[in-house]
Amino acid sequence: MNMFQAIVNALDITLGKDPSAIVFGEDVAFGGVFRCTMGLREKYGEQRVFNTPICEQGIAGFGIGAAVGGCKAVAEIQFADYIYPAFDQLVNEAAKYRYRSGDLFNCGGLTIRSPCSAVGHVIPRGAYQAKGLLRACINTPDPCLFFEPKVLYRSAEDHVPIEDYELPLGKADIVRPGKDMTLIGWGTQVHVLLDVAEEVFSKNGTECEVIDLQSIIPWDLETVCESVCKTGRVIVSHEAQLTSGFGAEVAAAIQSNCFLNLEAPIERVCGLDTPFPHVLEPFYMPTKWKLIEAVEKLLAF
Amino acid sequence: MSRSFIATAKSVLSNIGVLSSKKVSRSGACCSAFLVRCSSTKTGKANEDKPGFAGIENCEWSYKLDFLNAASKGSIPVYRVLGVDGALKNEAELPSLSQETIVKMYKTMVSINQMDRVLYDSQRQGRISFYMTSYGEEATHVGSAAALDMRDVVYAQYREVGVLLWRGYTFQSAINQCFGNSQDPGKGRQMPVHYGSPQHNFVTISSTLATQMPQAVGHAYALKQKSPGTIVICYFGEGAASEGDAHAAFNFATTLRCPVIFFCRNNGYAISTPTKDQYAGDGIASRGVGYGMPVIRVDGNDILAIYNATKAAKQLSVAENVPVLIEAMTYRVGHHSTSDDWTAYRSTEEVSYWTEIDHPIYRLRKFMDERNMWDSNSEEQFIKGLRKEIMQCFKKAETFKKPDPLSVLGDVFSEETKSIKLEKEKLLKHLQTHGDKYNLNQYEPLGSSESS
Numbered sequence: 001m002n003m004f005q006a007i008v009n010a011l012d013i014t015l016g017k018d019p020s021a022i023v024f025g026e027d028v029a030f031g032g033v034f035r036c037t038m039g040l041r042e043k044y045g046e047q048r049v050f051n052t053p054i055c056e057q058g059i060a061g062f063g064i065g066a067a068v069g070g071c072k073a074v075a076e077i078q079f080a081d082y083i084y085p086a087f088d089q090l091v092n093e094a095a096k097y098r099y100r101s102g103d104l105f106n107c108g109g110l111t112i113r114s115p116c117s118a119v120g121h122v123i124p125r126g127a128y129q130a131k132g133l134l135r136a137c138i139n140t141p142d143p144c145l146f147f148e149p150k151v152l153y154r155s156a157e158d159h160v161p162i163e164d165y166e167l168p169l170g171k172a173d174i175v176r177p178g179k180d181m182t183l184i185g186w187g188t189q190v191h192v193l194l195d196v197a198e199e200v201f202s203k204n205g206t207e208c209e210v211i212d213l214q215s216i217i218p219w220d221l222e223t224v225c226e227s228v229c230k231t232g233r234v235i236v237s238h239e240a241q242l243t244s245g246f247g248a249e250v251a252a253a254i255q256s257n258c259f260l261n262l263e264a265p266i267e268r269v270c271g272l273d274t275p276f277p278h279v280l281e282p283f284y285m286p287t288k289w290k291l292i293e294a295v296e297k298l299l300a301f
Numbered sequence: 302m303s304r305s306f307i308a309t310a311k312s313v314l315s316n317i318g319v320l321s322s323k324k325v326s327r328s329g330a331c332c333s334a335f336l337v338r339c340s341s342t343k344t345g346k347a348n349e350d351k352p353g354f355a356g357i358e359n360c361e362w363s364y365k366l367d368f369l370n371a372a373s374k375g376s377i378p379v380y381r382v383l384g385v386d387g388a389l390k391n392e393a394e395l396p397s398l399s400q401e402t403i404v405k406m407y408k409t410m411v412s413i414n415q416m417d418r419v420l421y422d423s424q425r426q427g428r429i430s431f432y433m434t435s436y437g438e439e440a441t442h443v444g445s446a447a448a449l450d451m452r453d454v455v456y457a458q459y460r461e462v463g464v465l466l467w468r469g470y471t472f473q474s475a476i477n478q479c480f481g482n483s484q485d486p487g488k489g490r491q492m493p494v495h496y497g498s499p500q501h502n503f504v505t506i507s508s509t510l511a512t513q514m515p516q517a518v519g520h521a522y523a524l525k526q527k528s529p530g531t532i533v534i535c536y537f538g539e540g541a542a543s544e545g546d547a548h549a550a551f552n553f554a555t556t557l558r559c560p561v562i563f564f565c566r567n568n569g570y571a572i573s574t575p576t577k578d579q580y581a582g583d584g585i586a587s588r589g590v591g592y593g594m595p596v597i598r599v600d601g602n603d604i605l606a607i608y609n610a611t612k613a614a615k616q617l618s619v620a621e622n623v624p625v626l627i628e629a630m631t632y633r634v635g636h637h638s639t640s641d642d643w644t645a646y647r648s649t650e651e652v653s654y655w656t657e658i659d660h661p662i663y664r665l666r667k668f669m670d671e672r673n674m675w676d677s678n679s680e681e682q683f684i685k686g687l688r689k690e691i692m693q694c695f696k697k698a699e700t701f702k703k704p705d706p707l708s709v710l711g712d713v714f715s716e717e718t719k720s721i722k723l724e725k726e727k728l729l730k731h732l733q734t735h736g737d738k739y740n741l742n743q744y745e746p747l748g749s750s751e752s753s
Contacts, residue, residue: 053553057545057549058549061546062522066519066520069454070527071526088512089515089516093509098714098715099713100491100495103711104497104505
C-alpha cells in the first residue's frame, strides 16, 4: 500500500470497529482531495462520513464537541497551511480541555489529520507508520494532530499489514543504526537523512544513526540521548524554519542531558527563516548537500 | 437576434467555459433556445419561468431592480407573556406549571442574586480573586433551565450559574470553585466562575468567547446517534456572537442538522461596548434566518416567556433535528465583572430602570403575589435562611487549603508522560529545599493528590 491507501485503511478499520466514529472535513464525502477517504461514505453512510462547510475553526470546534459527546471524531484539515483559523480551538480549547476542567471533561476522542509538508505533532515517514500511528492517535484518550507529508502519499510504499495495529506514540524509531553520528528528523526528512547516511558511508565509512522522532509532543528524549551519548555528534534536521523550530527544543534538551558526551556542538540543518517559497524552494530546503556539509563539519571538529 | 449579439454572447460564454461552439445556433429562433440551454440547471429544467441555479432552491425571478433593505423589513418582534408589572398578557400563553415549580423558579432566581452579592463582596475584600454577577439576567438562566431535562447538555459562556443552581449544583461547590480550594471539582485550575459538572451535564466554562458554540454543535451531532431526544443548549452573549466561532456554529448546525438551542443573552453591553458598536443589523435573531434556522426573540426578563420559548424550541429541535435560535433581550444590571466599573460608560438613570421597574425577579414576584403563591413573610424567611446557608458554605470554603502544589502537573495528558514525570520530580525536589519561600502550609501536602 502507499501512504494514502494506508490512511484509507486505517479510517476504514476505525469506522468498522467503533460505531461512534465519524470522519468529516472539506470534500471528504467524495473521497477527499488526496483520496484519503475513498469509498468510506458509500460503506458507512452519510451520517458518519460527511462534508463540512469551509471553516477550519468550525471543523476543529465541532470535532472537540463531538469528542466530548463520546464520538471518535476524525477531522480533516485539507491543507496544514489552512489550520491557523483553528488555532484557538486547538491550542486554547482541545489542548487544555482535560487540564482546565480538572479532568471532569476531555476531548480525547478527537484526532485531526492534515496533509502537510513536514511539520507536525505525529508524523509518519511511510505507509506502514501512517497506518499504525493514525490508529494509535485515534485510540489514544488525548486529542491528536496527525500530519501527513503529502509528497509521500503515493511515493511511500510499504508492505502494510491488513489487520489492525498500532505503533506507540511518543516513541522514536532508529531507522538505521550507526556509531559515529546521530541524525534526527521526522516525516519526509527521514528519507533525506537516510540518503545522507548512505552517501557518507560509501564515501568514507562514517556510520550515521538515523532516528525518526515520529512524535513531537510527547517526544522520545530517552532514545535520542542514548544515541547521542554513544555517537557524541548530532544533527537535527527539519523542513520548518530554523528559528524556534522543533529542532531548537531537541537541541536544548540534548545539550542539557548529554553535555559531557558531546564531541562537537549540536548542528541544526533546517528550512530558511522565510515563508515557504515557490520557484526558489530548492534553496530553502535542508538538502542532502547541506546535510553532508554539516556531517563533514562535525567530523572535523 | 443580430449576428453581432450572437458573436458577443458566444465569446462571453466560451470565455467562461460554459459552452462549446457546437451548441451555437445560427438562426434567431434557435438562439433563444441556445441561451436557455446554456444556462440550464443541474436539474435540467428550463429556467424561463423559475430560476434553477445550483446555489438556491425555490425562488422567483425579479424584473425590477430593487435592493432588499434590512431597515424596511422591520425588527423581529419580542415575545412576552407577562407585562413589566407581572400582569398576564395573553391567557393562552400561560404555561401549565405547578405552584411548586413557579415557587422553585422564584427561589432559584433569588438564590443567584444572593450568592452573587456575597461572592462579589468577597472579591472586593480580597478573599477571592475575581467574580462575575448575573444581576438582571436571572430569568434567562432559570426560565431556560426549567424547560429542559437534566440530560440536556449545557455549553455556557460564563454568566449562566442559575442553570447549574436549578439543576442542583450546590452553593458549596460553586464557592469552592471560586476559592479554587482542594475541594474544587475543577482542581483550582481556572479562575472563579469557571464552573463545570458532568453530573449536571454542564460542560466546564472556558474564558475564550464563543469557542463553546461549534463545540455545542459537535456534541449535538453526537447526541443524535447516542441519545436521540436529548439536545444541547448553548448560551452566549450578543458580543460573543460577533466572533467567527458563532458563524461557524450556526452554519454547521444548520447544514449538519444538529439538535441544539442557541440561546443568546442580549444584555445590551459587552463590557463597555454597547450593542450599537457590536452590530448594525437586527440583533442576533435576524442572523439565524440567514443560516436557515427558526428563530424567536423573547423578553429575557419574563421568565414565563423564556420558559415557553425554550420548551417549544426543544420540541422543534428534537422533532426535526434542527437548531433553533432564541435571542433573549435583557439587561446587564451589574458590572461586567469585578474588574469593571460601569459608571465609566453608562448612567445611573439608565441602570435604575432595570433595577427598579423591569427586573425579572420583581416581575415574577408580582405574578406570584396576584395568585397568593408568595408573600412578604415567606420572602423574609427565605432570604434569611438563604443568607445563612450561603455564609456557612462560604466560611467552610475558607477552611479548606489550596490544592497539592504537585497537582499543577496533573491532567495534561490522560496518562502522565515521562517528561511530565521528570518535571514533577524536579519541582518536588525544589520545594523540598526551598518550600519555605512558597507558604506551603496554605496548600495540601506535596504529593497528596496522587492516586495510590
